Amino acid sequence: xxxxxxxxxxxxxxxxxxxxxxxxxxxxxxxxxxxxxxxxxxxxxxxxxxxxxxxxxxxxxxxxxxxxxxxxxxxxxxxxxxxxxxxxxxxxxxxxxxxxxxxxxxxxxxxxxxxxxxxxxxxxxxxxxxxxxxxxxxxxxxxxxxxxxxxxxxxxxxxxxxxxxxxxxxxxxxxxxxxxxxxxxxxxxxxxxxxxxxxxxxxxxxxxxxxxxxxxxxxxxxxxxxxxxxxxxxxxxxxxxxxxxxxxxxxxxxxxxxxxxxxxxxxxxxxxxxxxxxxxxxxxxxxxxxxxxxxxxxxxxxxxxxxxxxxxxxxxxxxxxxxxxxxxxxxxxxxxxxx
Amino acid sequence: xxxxxxxxxxxxxxxxxxxxxxxxxxxxxxxxxxxxxxxxxxxxxxxxxxxxxxxxxxxxxxxxxxxxxxxxxxxxxxxxxxxxxxxxxxxxxxxxxxxxxxxxxxxxxxxxxxxxxxxxxxxxxxxxxxxxxxxxxxxxxxxxxxxxxxxxxxxxxxxxxxxxxxxxxxxxxxxxxxxxxxxxxxxxxxxxxxxxxxxxxxxxxxxxxxxxxxxxxxxxxxxxxxxxxxxxxxxxxxxxxxxxxxxxxxxxxxxxxxxxxxxxxxxxxxxxxxxxxxxxxxxxxxxxxxxxxxxxxxxxxxxxxxxxxxxxxxxxxxxxxxxxxxxxxxxxxxxxxxx
Numbered sequence: 142x143x144x145x146x147x148x149x150x151x152x153x154x155x156x157x158x159x160x161x162x163x164x165x166x167x168x169x170x171x172x173x174x175x176x177x178x179x180x181x182x183x184x185x186x187x188x189x190x191x192x193x194x195x196x197x198x199x200x201x202x203x204x205x206x207x208x209x210x211x212x213x214x215x216x217x218x219x220x221x222x223x224x225x226x227x228x229x230x231x232x233x234x235x236x237x238x239x240x241x242x243x244x245x246x247x248x249x250x251x252x253x254x255x256x257x258x259x260x261x262x263x264x265x266x267x268x269x270x271x272x273x274x275x276x277x278x279x280x281x282x283x284x285x286x287x288x289x290x291x292x293x294x295x296x297x298x299x300x301x302x303x304x305x306x307x308x309x310x311x312x313x314x315x316x317x318x319x320x321x322x323x324x325x326x327x328x329x330x331x332x333x334x335x336x337x338x339x340x341x342x343x344x345x346x347x348x349x350x351x352x353x354x355x356x357x358x359x360x361x362x363x364x365x366x367x368x369x370x371x372x373x374x375x376x377x378x379x380x381x382x383x384x385x386x387x388x389x390x391x392x393x394x395x396x397x398x399x400x401x402x403x404x405x406x407x408x409x410x411x412x413x414x415x416x417x418x419x420x421x422x423x424x425x426x427x428x429x430x431x432x433x434x435x436x437x438x439x440x441x442x443x444x445x446x447x448x449x450x451x452x453x454x455x456x457x458x459x460x461x462x463x464x465x466x467x468x469x470x471x472x473x474x475x476x477x478x479x480x
Numbered sequence: 481x482x483x484x485x486x487x488x489x490x491x492x493x494x495x496x497x498x499x500x501x502x503x504x505x506x507x508x509x510x511x512x513x514x515x516x517x518x519x520x521x522x523x524x525x526x527x528x529x530x531x532x533x534x535x536x537x538x539x540x541x542x543x544x545x546x547x548x549x550x551x552x553x554x555x556x557x558x559x560x561x562x563x564x565x566x567x568x569x570x571x572x573x574x575x576x577x578x579x580x581x582x583x584x585x586x587x588x589x590x591x592x593x594x595x596x597x598x599x600x601x602x603x604x605x606x607x608x609x610x611x612x613x614x615x616x617x618x619x620x621x622x623x624x625x626x627x628x629x630x631x632x633x634x635x636x637x638x639x640x641x642x643x644x645x646x647x648x649x650x651x652x653x654x655x656x657x658x659x660x661x662x663x664x665x666x667x668x669x670x671x672x673x674x675x676x677x678x679x680x681x682x683x684x685x686x687x688x689x690x691x692x693x694x695x696x697x698x699x700x701x702x703x704x705x706x707x708x709x710x711x712x713x714x715x716x717x718x719x720x721x722x723x724x725x726x727x728x729x730x731x732x733x734x735x736x737x738x739x740x741x742x743x744x745x746x747x748x749x750x751x752x753x754x755x756x757x758x759x760x761x762x763x764x765x766x767x768x769x770x771x772x773x774x775x776x777x778x779x780x781x782x783x784x785x786x787x788x789x790x791x792x793x794x795x796x797x798x799x800x801x802x803x804x805x806x807x808x809x810x811x812x813x814x815x816x817x818x819x
Contacts, residue, residue, distance in 0.1 A: 299798060302763035306771075346720075349740045349761045349794070351778075381685075384722045384742045401688045403723045422688045424641035432645075439690075455688070459638060 143273045146207040150337055150374035150396050152416050152448040158441060158478035159206035160471055161276075162423075163378075164457030165199040166211045170464055172198045182227045183219075186212050189262040196267055196275075203464065204471050207274050207337070207451075208267065210330070212260055214280030214341055215288060217326045220256040221248045221318070223289065231293070238292040240300065245314050250321045253329040260326075261333035268334040276376070277335030279327050281342035282319040282364070283357035289315065298347050305356050312356065320360045324367045331371035338368060339376040339398070346381025346400075350388070358388050365393035376418055380456065386411045401425075401455025406443035416449030423454040426466040433466070434473045441478050452478075482612045485546040489676055489713035489735050491755050491787040497780060497817035498545035499810055500615075501762075502717075503796030504538040505550045509803055511537045521566045522558075525551050528601040535606055542803065543810050546613050546676070546790075547606065549669070551599055553619030553680055554627060556665045559595040560587045560657070562628065570632070577631040579639065584653050589660045592668040599665075600672040607673040615715070616674030618666050620681035621658040621703070622696035628654065637686050644695050651695065659699045663706045670710035677707060678715040678737070685720025685739075689727070697727050704732035715757055719795065725750045740764075740794025745782035755788030762793040765805040772805070773812045780817050791817075 146159040167173055173195050177185055185191055192211045200208050215233050219225040226234045239245055254261060267275050288294070290301045304312045327338050345357055365375050378398025379385050389397045390412040397412045399405060399419030409417055421440055428436060437452075444450040452474045458467060485498040506512055512534050516524055524530055531550045539547050554572050558564040565573045578584055593600060606614050627633070629640045643651045666677050684696055704714050717737025718724050728736045729751040736751045738744060738758035748756055764775055776791075783789040791813045797806060 297798065299763065299800060302761070303766055306764060306766040307768070346741065349764075350743050351775075352761065352764075381720070381741075384746075402685065402720075404689050407723075422641070422691065424638065425645060425688075425691075427642055427645040429646070436690075459636065461638060 143206055146274050146451060147336060147374060149449040149451045150376070150416055152414070156479065157475050158450050158452050160452035160474040161205040161207040161209065162454050162458045162467065165203070165205055165209065166195045167458065168460035169458055169462045169467070170198055170202065172202065182213070183225065186216055187259045189259050189266055192263040193266045193270065196263070197270060200271070200273055203468050205273065207276055208271055209276040209339070210260070210264060210267070210278060210335065212263070212278070214278070214285060216257060216260065217251070217253070217279065217322050218285055218289060220251040220253070221322055223248070233288060234293040235289055236292070239289040239315055240304065242311060245311060245318070248318050250318060250325065253326045257326065261329055264330060264333035264335055274336040275334065276337045276339055277327065277330035278339040278341060279323045281340045281345065281357070282316045282323060282360040283348070284342050284344045285319050286312070286315050287344050298344070305352065316356070316360050320363055323364055327364065327368050328371060331368065331373050335373065337374045337376060339378060340364060342377070342379040342382070345379035345385060350384050353385050353388060358392070361392050369393070378418070390415055396449070396451065398453070399455060404443060405440060406446070409444060409447045414448050416451065417444065417447050418451040418453045420453065420455040423456050423459050423462070426458070426462050426470060430469050433469055434477070437470060437473045438477050441474070482545055485613050485790060486675060486713065488788040488790045489715070489755055491753070495818065496814050497789055497791050499791035499813040500544040500546040500548065501793050501797045501806065504542070504544055504548065505534045506797065507799035508797055508801045508806070509537055509541065511541065521552070522564065525555055526598045528598050528605055531602040532605045532609065535602070536609060539610070539612055542807050544612065546615055547610055548615040548678070549599070549603060549606070549617060549674065551602070551617070553617070553624060555596060555599065556590070556592070556618065556661050557624055557628060559590040559592070560661055562587070572627060573632040574628055575631070578628040578654055579643065581650060584650060584657070587657050589657060589664065592665045596665065600668055603669060603672040603674055613675040614673065615676045615678055616666065616669035617678040617680060618662045620679045620684065620696070621655045621662060621699040622687070623681050623683045624658050625651070625654050626683050637683070644691065655695070655699050659702055662703055666703065666707050667710060670707065670712050674712065676713045676715060678717060679703060681716070681718040681721070684718035684724060689723050692724050692727060697731070700731050708732070717757070729754055735788070735790065737792070738794065743782060744779060745785070748783060748786045753787050755790065756783065756786050757790040757792045759792065759794040762795050762798050762801070765797070765801050765809060769808050772808055773816070776809060776812045777816050780813070
């Protein structure tokens with residue numbers, strides 16, 4: 142069992158810097174494309190055997206130090222009672238949005254074992270196969286809320302902020318329900334065998350710090366607090382969150398995920414005694430090998446003062462990334478951090 | 481002549497905090513919609529009399545302390561020899577992208593008086609009408625380059641970063657040509673009568689600081705340096721640029737534009753003796769009047785240590801914003817900053 146990743150999460154010494162990549166089980170791998178062919182994305186998410194297969198692929202092929210459950214942050218939103226579709230090229234779509242009290246009242250807080258049993262089954266199966274730790278995850282409430290309010294992805298999040306600013310009670314009511322769902326969901330993942338948990342706040346970065354503090358942060362804190370008894374390391378990733386780092390550091394998370402927009406050394410100074418995860422620009426994987434290795438060396442140097450460092454991209458690996466470039470990065474991190 | 485805006489740019493004392501809003505001449509105003517109807521966006525941009533009309537509208541209707549030339553950052557890109565279209569709902573489109581040496585070689589550095597005479601004519605006409613200062617502008621080279629490389633707007637800027645990381649000479653060649661074009665264009669605007677200049681770096685925030693330093697910042701510095709003899713205040717706005725602020729402060733600009741993601745007090749500490757412009761979330765204009773006024777008061781308080789402060793939104797005003805809410809903000813800034 143390779144537990145380098147878990148040691149780094151806990152700030153314990155490691156022989157080398159562990160590495161995994163957000164979206165490492167995904168479209169950039171031809172092996173994933175093969176499994177995905179002929180079925181919808183959601184069908185794949187709900188087939189434990191296939192989820193196990195695609196979760197294992199990047200571990201076997203590229204040698205990552207942690208696996209992350211193959212699923213989607215919107216799976217529990219569907220379980221709350223909303224129809225969810227994934228449209229090719231457009232992303233997730235909720236045909237029924239949540240923009241009034243009636244729609245909010247219709248949402249349920251699901252029993253994750255009943256409506257998302259396929260996720261727990263995937264976790265149980267994975268634990269039998271894996272030689273590296275398994276990360277479970279959920280979307281942070283604010284990020285999930287934006288999809289329900291907008292009805293899918295958004296560029297400017299007009300409807301979300303309109304609700305925040307002109308109907309705050311409705312907004313907080315939605316956040317409350319998503320938070321309760323997320324707590325139950327993550328607890329179930331930990332009970333099923335997830336050895337670390339990550340909360341993805343993909344859209345936190347659209348908020349001014351004062352609004353993040355009011356509308357998003359309290360729910361993040363509650364989730365992390367509620368998961369403390371589970372006894373697994375907790376990673377909080379607020380994407381585009383350079384100006385939210387002081388909050389992230391106080392979120393209760395053991396590990397602070399960093400996007401690529403901030404120098405990791407500066408971030409480490411600001412988060413104090415927390416471990417950090419990140420943060421090379423995913424597109425920097427396109428650099429020629431010598432330059433990619435030099436950039437990785439620089440990042441490892443900049444992160445040398447971290448209490449713990451898990452190497453990762455600053456965002457998900459892009460679908461057009463050649464897998465061999467990802468392999469160069471994995472090998473470089475392992476080799477250069479041993480010195 | 482109300483020169484409060486120019487005084488604030490220069491860090492001189494003012495009786496109150498001046499305010500204007502990015503995209504203040506635009507779709508949120510019914511008066512603008514009326515002028516726009518029946519013609520394309522580019523036709524409007526190329527009609528000096530109509531540009532004058534829509535530039536004046538927000539000054540007359542809402543009482544802003546500065547006017548900004550009605551135009552688009554991509555106008556000079558068209559003048560470089562590329563066909564430009566604006567598609568409703570999709571934004572700008574360049575059917576011919578710039579992704580290889582041949583396409584780069586076809587780009588010309590235009591004489592702005594010849595190919596963009598309509599802009600200079602608009603400026604000359606506006607100066608006869610305006611009782612507030614007139615801001616000219618251009619897109620920063622990196623931001624303009626993304627549109628040429630991607631062929632329009634982008635979510636992840638794959639093609640741009642691919643060129644940066646795998647064909648850096650080509651990328652720098654493109655930046656060089658855009659920089660030369662931008663310098664001539666801004667010089668012509670200042671000669672025609674623009675009393676301040678703003679460089680919009682809308683997409684700077686997609687770059688890691690180390691890449692911004694290599695691929696974008698040197699061109700910003702060159703433009704600002706080249707415009708120094710024009711003797712007008714220079715505003716540099718790197719959108720989503722919290723982690724780039726130290727560069728912005730060294731850019732040579734007199735005023736640093738701030739998006740809404742950073743607390744203005746923290747930003748002021750980092751930019752030192754520069755004036756700042758910003759930075760309320762454009763969507764916060766939807767707040768009820770008492771809360772909007774309270775937020776403005778807080779922002780004015782937070783900005784009290786600035787060498788100069790020009791109140792603005794942290795991004796362009798959204799098309800669905802009720803103009804009466806913008807008016808509340810203008811009046812609140814004027815009233816509350818006089819105390």
